[in-house]
Amino acid sequence: MSRVEYARAADFFDAVRRAALDAERVTRRLAQMEAREGVRAQGYEAQGRGTRSDVNGTDATVGRMDWEVRVAARREGDYRLIDSACEVIYGNDQTGMGGIASLLGSAAADAVWWRFCGAAQWREVAQRVEMSERWCREQVAAAMDVCDAYGMEAMRRGLGVACG
Numbered sequence: 001m002s003r004v005e006y007a008r009a010a011d012f013f014d015a016v017r018r019a020a021l022d023a024e025r026v027t028r029r030l031a032q033m034e035a036r037e038g039v040r041a042q043g044y045e046a047q048g049r050g051t052r053s054d055v056n057g058t059d060a061t062v063g064r065m066d067w068e069v070r071v072a073a074r075r076e077g078d079y080r081l082i083d084s085a086c087e088v089i090y091g092n093d094q095t096g097m098g099g100i101a102s103l104l105g106s107a108a109a110d111a112v113w114w115r116f117c118g119a120a121q122w123r124e125v126a127q128r129v130e131m132s133e134r135w136c137r138e139q140v141a142a143a144m145d146v147c148d149a150y151g152m153e154a155m156r157r158g159l160g161v162a163c164g
């Protein structure tokens with residue numbers, strides 16, 4: 001898989017946040033469409049002779065399936081970008097023994113994850129990592145500086161892990 005290069009870590013993580021928001025939006029929309037299908041499929045209205053084209057919600061189901069196929073590649077791209085960010089945050093083996101986690105600690109890494117991969121607002125980031133919003137903002141900024149200093153690929157490979 002070829003990776004898109006970004007000028008700065010902040011640019012990369014902003015793209016990750018947009019991808020996380022997009023993936024969540026697609027997931028929510030699919031759930032709404034499926035719920036609407038269920039309501040239509042459960043309808044008890046009279047089933048008279050054929051002027052109604054969507055007797056059991058099949059038009060809604062077909063519409064959802066068509067839309068799901070159209071957005072599948074975009075959604076997969078969103079998840080690939082998020083996975084790539086996780087490698088930068090926790091190292092390529094995702095153990096927390098590399099990347100941002102190894103250099104700034106697990107709480108800082110988790111703040112980066114919640115802000116970008118979880119697309120959380122700062123208040124939620126602070127609640128999730130049990131630190132102040134100010135601390136979270138400072139650690140995320142420090143993480144961007146570290147990524148820029150060492151390079152994204154070095155972070156992904158697990159920079160900070162002692163090799164024996």
